Amino acid sequence: MITAELQKGWAKSLLEAAGSAPAPWLEELRSSAGALIDGLPLVNRKQEAWRYTNVEPLLKESFQPVVERPSGYPGEVPEAITPHRLVFVDGWFMPELSDTALLPEEVTCGSLNDAIAAGDERVKNRLGSVADPGEHLFTALNTALVNDGLFLHLPAGVKLESPVELFWLNSGGETPLLAQPRNLVILEPGAEAVLVEHHLPGEGERYLHNGLTEIVLDPGAKLDHYRVQDESEQAWHFSRIVLDQGSDSRYHGITLAFGGHLARTEYNGLFTAEGAHCTLRGLYTVGDDQLQDFHLDVRHDVPHCSSREQFKGLLYGKGRAVFDGRILVAKDAQKSDAELTNDNLLLTRNAEVDTKPQLEIYADDVKASHGTTVGQLEANQVFYLRARGIDEQKAVHMLCEGFAAEIIEHIHLETLREQALARLRQTLGNL
Amino acid sequence: MLTIKNLHVNVDGKEILRGLDLEIGTGEVHAIMGPNGSGKSTLSYVLAGRDGYEVTEGEVIFAGKNLLEMEPEERAWAGIFLAMQYPVELPGVNNMSFLRESVNAVRRARGEEELDAIAFMKLVRERAELVKLPEKLLKRSVNAGFSGGEKKRNEILQMALLEPKLTILDEIDSGLDIDALRTVAEGVNALRSPERSFLMITHYQRLLDYIEPDHIHVLAHGRIVRSGGKELALELEEKGYGWILEEEAAA
Numbered sequence A: 001m002i003t004a005e006l007q008k009g010w011a012k013s014l015l016e017a018a019g020s021a022p023a024p025w026l027e028e029l030r031s032s033a034g035a036l037i038d039g040l041p042l043v044n045r046k047q048e049a050w051r052y053t054n055v056e057p058l059l060k061e062s063f064q065p066v067v068e069r070p071s072g073y074p075g076e077v078p079e080a081i082t083p084h085r086l087v088f089v090d091g092w093f094m095p096e097l098s099d100t101a102l103l104p105e106e107v108t109c110g111s112l113n114d115a116i117a118a119g120d121e122r123v124k125n126r127l128g129s130v131a132d133p134g135e136h137l138f139t140a141l142n143t144a145l146v147n148d149g150l151f152l153h154l155p156a157g158v159k160l161e162s163p164v165e166l167f168w169l170n171s172g173g174e175t176p177l178l179a180q181p182r183n184l185v186i187l188e189p190g191a192e193a194v195l196v197e198h199h200l201p202g203e204g205e206r207y208l209h210n211g212l213t214e215i216v217l218d219p220g221a222k223l224d225h226y227r228v229q230d231e232s233e234q235a236w237h238f239s240r241i242v243l244d245q246g247s248d249s250r251y252h253g254i255t256l257a258f259g260g261h262l263a264r265t266e267y268n269g270l271f272t273a274e275g276a277h278c279t280l281r282g283l284y285t286v287g288d289d290q291l292q293d294f295h296l297d298v299r300h301d302v303p304h305c306s307s308r309e310q311f312k313g314l315l316y317g318k319g320r321a322v323f324d325g326r327i328l329v330a331k332d333a334q335k336s337d338a339e340l341t342n343d344n345l346l347l348t349r350n351a352e353v354d355t356k357p358q359l360e361i362y363a364d365d366v367k368a369s370h371g372t373t374v375g376q377l378e379a380n381q382v383f384y385l386r387a388r389g390i391d392e393q394k395a396v397h398m399l400c401e402g403f404a405a406e407i408i409e410h411i412h413l414e415t416l417r418e419q420a421l422a423r424l425r426q427t428l429g430n431l
Numbered sequence B: 001m002l003t004i005k006n007l008h009v010n011v012d013g014k015e016i017l018r019g020l021d022l023e024i025g026t027g028e029v030h031a032i033m034g035p036n037g038s039g040k041s042t043l044s045y046v047l048a049g050r051d052g053y054e055v056t057e058g059e060v061i062f063a064g065k066n067l068l069e070m071e072p073e074e075r076a077w078a079g080i081f082l083a084m085q086y087p088v089e090l091p092g093v094n095n096m097s098f099l100r101e102s103v104n105a106v107r108r109a110r111g112e113e114e115l116d117a118i119a120f121m122k123l124v125r126e127r128a129e130l131v132k133l134p135e136k137l138l139k140r141s142v143n144a145g146f147s148g149g150e151k152k153r154n155e156i157l158q159m160a161l162l163e164p165k166l167t168i169l170d171e172i173d174s175g176l177d178i179d180a181l182r183t184v185a186e187g188v189n190a191l192r193s194p195e196r197s198f199l200m201i202t203h204y205q206r207l208l209d210y211i212e213p214d215h216i217h218v219l220a221h222g223r224i225v226r227s228g229g230k231e232l233a234l235e236l237e238e239k240g241y242g243w244i245l246e247e248e249a250a251a
């Protein structure tokens, strides 16, 4: 059982190891978030948002926050698909492993901590303004321990030709580490970028990744955001992505979640002006000893915005998944257009998914729909392939790939799409 | 090539085939006609190896082997092909990749070399043209959203690629317009040879005008109740099944 004592005690021990902040204003931000922790509801079954996601074993584990930049990285850094490569170890930006030389001069792309230390006003003005630290224990913890992460800023009208690629790695070692990246992405009016994130174990096995990303899209800005979560089988992974979308801005997000022991991805989208569009897509696979949890919360507060949420899950062994997708259309948000789907393919009897789509609509002139399915492979389809000479195992793989293809095909970077397919095949090979 | 003896098949505990006998020689074309629900598709599925059909009696020998002991893919490797009455849709599975996978799986099993992408592309283009399957359908998901006629052409394309020894066509003519029927028939006729056999299931004389069978059988109540030549089809077209069923009941 998660008691107040357990939750507070766990957070407290982590906060004690916080280390110093690079600027006084950040110290304030941190401590106000820290002060929230004692008053937050317990992350237990009584809260709808945590009903099917048991974090008790996590709160019984002790972690060492990484409060300064690691001196180096013992492992190999994977190959990048673009010239703009940023490597983070235990949540810290590693300049010597990264390459941003080819980015246009007017673009800021690198360490959040460095930007704060250098007195960057843009960070000071926006950090913490998009994401509510009091959402839950893990967002408060992230904010109370802000150190490093990505700071990406594109001035008005700048369009990046190549994607910016991030690698999140872990250094491992005896004590399980806590990586706490805090990312801030600001695209000024009309700016365009593609961001690719790889969450990888690196040298780590047991660790906790608790990331929080704030994204500000000014009017007309466009961001394609691909995330591949392929953490170690023993890792805990939390990611929250919070969007603040101005008029006519576009956000296309895809998360492919393959890894982790317990992984939770949260998207929180807010439209602040008319004409904005947001697409969230995801593919998750879970097997024995794995839980993938997706929580979406998209708010249409203003008229004429559209959102699409499409998530698909492949479950096998004793894999478990949770999907909670909420779209809220406020009273004044007329002509909103929202569509949410979640489809799950259960390959074994012991796999389990709890899926809950929620449309809350207070406006009367809107287009909104949702649908969820939980099913098994159709015997007819398997037979059709076998009758064409394809053996049963291959037939199952082809059908699973076909199921996943509806997400993967939306990746507009060919190399990444191929990587994703190869990674999926690796999982299917273990069925 | 195919010998079926006294075949009894249950579906969901109900006996659908009740002592069916049929002999198809190498190079022969047979047609099966019969009322709705008489068991024609059941026979075709049993031959292709679909689950859910319980053979309670009888045997099926194909090219000297006990067909009923083989897995569906093994039957495909051995040269059996069923063009289904209702081809299955496979959303997300690219048609071209599927066709290549299928052709290469069969080639592998037969000890032939796999076709590389280029060689396969050439082959598939050539065969697709034969059955007049628009090339854009190769890029889509298998049968997903295909029209009835497009699905049937896709079945015939697969037949043309796999070059089976025994092709079973279950109502290949249903849902086809007249031009498509002619194209499909041309596809079948192009494959006709002294080494290949066909079993066509149909309700209509028209298909038999295009693909002339050597033998025609009437399947009713789970058995072949009458066999004959081309003239039997004409008689059926004229008089329906009533007289055969009456004669059978009287016997």
Ligand SMILES: Nc1ncnc2c1ncn2[C@@H]1O[C@H](COP(=O)(O)OP(=O)(O)OP(=O)(O)O)[C@@H](O)[C@H]1O
Pocket: B011, B012, B016, B034, B035, B036, B037, B038, B039, B040, B041, B042, B043, B052, B085
């Ligand atoms: N899976 C099943 N479950 C229950 N009954 C079945 C099943 N499959 C077939 N049947 C029954 O078996 C009988 C024969 O069906 P079948 O599809 O073989 O007929 P058919 O001769 O092909 O008919 P049609 O000319 O309409 O295509 C029918 O009464 C049908 O309802």
Ligand SMILES: [Mg+2]
Pocket: B040, B041, B042, B085, B170
């Ligand atoms: Mg039938």
